[in-house]
Amino acid sequence: xxxxxxxxERALLVHIGIGSAADxxxxxxxxxxxxxxxxxxxxxITAQRQSPDPRYFAGAGKVDExxxxxxxxxxxxxxxxxxxSPSQERNLEKRLxxxxxxxxxxxLDVFAQRARxxxxxxxxxxxxxxxxxxxxxxxxxxxxxxxxxxxxxxPGETQLETDRxxxxxxxxxxxxxxxKVGRQREQGxxxxxKAQLPTISLVGxxxxxxxxxxxxxxxxxxxxADQLFATLDPTLRRIPLGQGxxxxxxxxxxxxxxxxxxxxxxxSTLQETVEADLxxxxxxxxxxxxxxxxxxxxxxxxxxxxxxxxxIRLFNKIDQMDGVVPRIDRDDSGEVSxxxxxxxxxxxxxxxxxxxxxxxxxxxxxxxxxxxxxxxRLRALLYASGRVLAERQxxxxxxxxxxxLSSKVLQQLLKREPELAAALRxxxxxxxxxxxxxxxxxxxx
Numbered sequence: 001x002x003x004x005x006x007x008x009e010r011a012l013l014v015h016i017g018i019g020s021a022a023d024x025x026x027x028x029x030x031x032x033x034x035x036x037x038x039x040x041x042x043x044x045i046t047a048q049r050q051s052p053d054p055r056y057f058a059g060a061g062k063v064d065e066x067x068x069x070x071x072x073x074x075x076x077x078x079x080x081x082x083x084x085s086p087s088q089e090r091n092l093e094k095r096l097x098x099x100x101x102x103x104x105x106x107x108l109d110v111f112a113q114r115a116r117x118x119x120x121x122x123x124x125x126x127x128x129x130x131x132x133x134x135x136x137x138x139x140x141x142x143x144x145x146x147x148x149x150x151x152x153x154x155p156g157e158t159q160l161e162t163d164r165x166x167x168x169x170x171x172x173x174x175x176x177x178x179x180k181v182g183r184q185r186e187q188g189x190x191x192x193x194k195a196q197l198p199t200i201s202l203v204g205x206x207x208x209x210x211x212x213x214x215x216x217x218x219x220x221x222x223x224x225a226d227q228l229f230a231t232l233d234p235t236l237r238r239i240p241l242g243q244g245x246x247x248x249x250x251x252x253x254x255x256x257x258x259x260x261x262x263x264x265x266x267x268s269t270l271q272e273t274v275e276a277d278l279x280x281x282x283x284x285x286x287x288x289x290x291x292x293x294x295x296x297x298x299x300x301x302x303x304x305x306x307x308x309x310x311x312i313r314l315f316n317k318i319d320q321m322d323g324v325v326p327r328i329d330r331d332d333s334g335e336v337s338x339x340x341x342x343x344x345x346x347x348x349x350x351x352x353x354x355x356x357x358x359x360x361x362x363x364x365x366x367x368x369x370x371x372x373x374x375x376x377r378l379r380a381l382l383y384a385s386g387r388v389l390a391e392r393q394x395x396x397x398x399x400x401x402x403x404x405l406s407s408k409v410l411q412q413l414l415k416r417e418p419e420l421a422a423a424l425r426x427x428x429x430x431x432x433x434x435x436x437x438x439x440x441x442x443x444x445x
Contacts, residue, residue, distance in 0.1 A: 011039040012075040025289040030081040042073040104259040126174040204282035205293035206253030209316040213343035214250040285315035373397040
């Protein structure tokens, strides 16, 4: 009979490089991830193989070395910086006589510690149960026996079958609850679209400084720390943008080899990124591995369907670099491609707001319409096309409506409905392009 060993906090780390030598940046990130989980690192073992061993992932000789180190360091836990199959995990635990965790299980544990909102806890539990369901048959062989004894005889199914059935029910329940939360989020997104509020989503590698930048832009108090996955739950705040506002979303950070269970479980949360009008890709400019991190983030964005969303890269932490000052980089067509800043020191924030105001200059403005009392159809059309900010009684029984409309929608309405062009306040008539910057519109008093 094989029982899973109890776990603890003293961890021995193992990194097996497949096909190449151990990457120091990867090793450093692995250490940081383990520390974020709260484990005490007692030893670190590295090795290189051309291909994983089907039984232990590491070679038999290396496993013997790990077993000796476990006994010598009195480690409670061995953590592999590699994905392990259920059988490999079971074989290693049987050989090492201690708990074994792979990279996926480690990330899931960190996420479980960071989740604070109801939705976040549901998503993490779903990912954990999905991961656990593949380990049941391999991890606890005693569950394969049928119950026996007086008062313990069941309907003929083994304990393993009972646990698998209960696990399936719990997963179905979590899917239902997350679907309900997803519908609520979708309703919020529809409201923002109707109000013509652009949505800007912060994305990036974990610990790139997204939450620090979010706090700097919104004056919020989102938890920010120098640790992986310091922020897990998404947060939305309104920020001023030119003569209007936008919604800024802070999302979970990405990491190399992000478990598929997490991508699937957090799909509803990441939908804020998929449906954003602009992605601000925050990059740790001072990190030597920044190009690798950029590639990993781009890979995850492709996985969740956000690869085509317009993006601007924000090279953060320039205060840790010599000779780098805040600046805006543009491509050959004049479009902004990069902004160099320091969220911690507040450098480059004005340049970022300038870029956002430029990007969404045509997103929406306030316009005043004078409608006669008989223009119910036009009134309904304005409510359907934009966000009505105010409605009041006008002269001779008419109505005055203050409406937020993008320039594109406004032009379409005026072309399709000549009566609306006549109802638009005279000083808001469409201006010639060369005069537009010199003669801004003015909403109704």
